[in-house]
Amino acid sequence: MIAATSVLGMTAVLGGCGLGGGSGEVTLRLVAADYGDSASNSSQKYWDKLVKAYEAKHTNVKVEVSVYSWNDVDRKVKELVAAGKAPDMAQIGAYADYAAAGKLYSTADLLSIPVEADFLEPLADAGEVKHNKYGLPFAASTRVLFYNKTLFTEAGITPPKDWSELAADAEALKAKGVKYPFALPLGSEEAQAETMQWLLGGGGGYTDDIGTYTLDSTENVSTFTWLRDNLVAKGLTGPVAPAELNRADAFAAFADGDVGMLNGHPTLIQQAAKKGVKFGTVAMPGRNGKAKTTMGVADWMTAFKQNGHREQIGDFLDYVYSEQNVLAFSREYDLLPVTNSASEAMQASTQDKDLRPFLEELPLSTLYPVGNTSWAAVSADIKKGIGRAVAANGNPAAVLGQLQAAATLAESGK
Incomplete structure (x- = not known):
């Protein structure tokens, strides 16, 4: 869901029939x-x-x-x-x-x-x-890469165009004492979104062209292996383990000036501006240049x-x-x-x-496989488990394999 932050719960009595008060109304x-x-x-x-x-x-x-x-x-x-x-x-x-x-x-x-x-x-x-x-x-909504202009200027770096530049920028930000060089929210709130953005950047995704789940594809395993080895293991994702970091907390940290880079959607614009954070946005980098498609x-x-x-x-x-x-x-x-x-x-x-x-980004974006009746269950599994893939002793192939097996079972309706 695009917005999940409402504090309101307005209710009304709903009836089952449709004809109202007046004749023909x-x-x-x-x-x-x-x-x-x-x-x-x-x-x-x-x-x-x-x-x-x-x-x-x-x-x-x-x-x-x-x-x-x-x-x-x-x-x-x-x-x-x-x-x-x-x-x-x-x-x-x-x-x-x-x-x-x-x-x-x-x-x-x-x-x-x-x-x-x-x-x-x-x-x-x-x-x-x-x-x-x-x-x-x-x-x-779509996602783009947000970066803190002030922190980038202090570190003498420019926005990344691919993953290698992103990792190098994160190293430079860490050297300047930035709390979260790259915020990687793989916590239970919205891990399915962060995951999909990275999978697309690595040339993979959740499904193939006909809607069959491909969570444990070679491309997806390679993507999460890269995240584990090049960002998480090097301490470039901040003091909170990605599996414990939720999207709302990552956004709040960006608005507080504690994050160098993160993937964000339009609501972050006002959130950061209200706190006076000077930020820029660029297309999400992919493995070898701009990602061919972003998440919608x-x-x-x-x-x-x-x-x-x-x-x-x-x-x-x-x-x-x-x-x-x-x-x-x-x-x-x-x-x-x-x-x-x-x-x-x-x-x-x-x-x-x-x-x-x-x-x-929107006209060329890739959306969740919402046409699959199993998607709600698969998304819930991703939220619960994907963070383990980038832990210090994480095994991306094993985690994605488990998710693939559960997705295949869910799609079969058994």
Whole structure:
């Protein structure tokens, strides 16, 4: 999930049927995740404003939105579906299980052709299960390498273009007493993201072109062997073992000026700026130059069949994905737009110049294998175990082999 820091847990009573108060009136129910970090910027405010504008033009349709924290939203939707009270729409972190069970409308069932065609291609493709699109990308993010300009100047170094330069820069930062020359968060919070970024840079990834897991590939084992030997073993990743370092703590340390380099997403921009850290960003280095692809992340909008209302859901989602609404949401929460029209508008706008490095990476990014119904289980295993691969006595081949075996079993459904 892109944002998992919300402290809000707003609830509402959800019903199972769809007809509302007036004659012919339809009530649509949407469960959505909260991207805010306080009451002042809760996603509830975004949805309330959007719904008010929509209902003003559609007097026969009411939309009720219930916003939950990222800690609760996927579980809440699962409970509602299990109880036979599926919402009409759910904006959540995954969709494949519901699609495989035949519970979702496809994108083609819902959206007008111009809206469906406007999604960025890698995001649209990631929403597929068995060649049909069921997950509508709702918000996106990519990763770039952040570096502390002040620390780099003091160490007399420039941003790295490949792994050998990255290791050399980390050595120089360590020599200057930098606490975390390179922060490597492989803790349980978001290890699957950091792992994927490095795998892509090493020419590997989680799956092959047809979605089969390849966690223990030669390229992936080589990548984690390099991390163990060239960064961790040399004390270049800081005082906290990568297996114990979470992404939020690494970001906080960067904002405190204690980190030389780390992989970061757009929310780090404001976090660092608020603390007065002078930073720069570059494309994530790969083994022999710029990584051919970076990691992209998307959250998903889904539409459940249970209550019917396909036409009304489709019309509402056409409105949700209008350029002005996609831009408003992306700017409110420092995320990347999922449509070509909004992305082009953001690229051309001076107010969004800090996001341009991320926008440039998104069209060619590689996303998690979210179309695999096993991905949630595989991701959880990676979070729990991948940090062991770079420990002092770690065995990357053994750890990745164990993860591969579990992934193969999970994909088989046994």
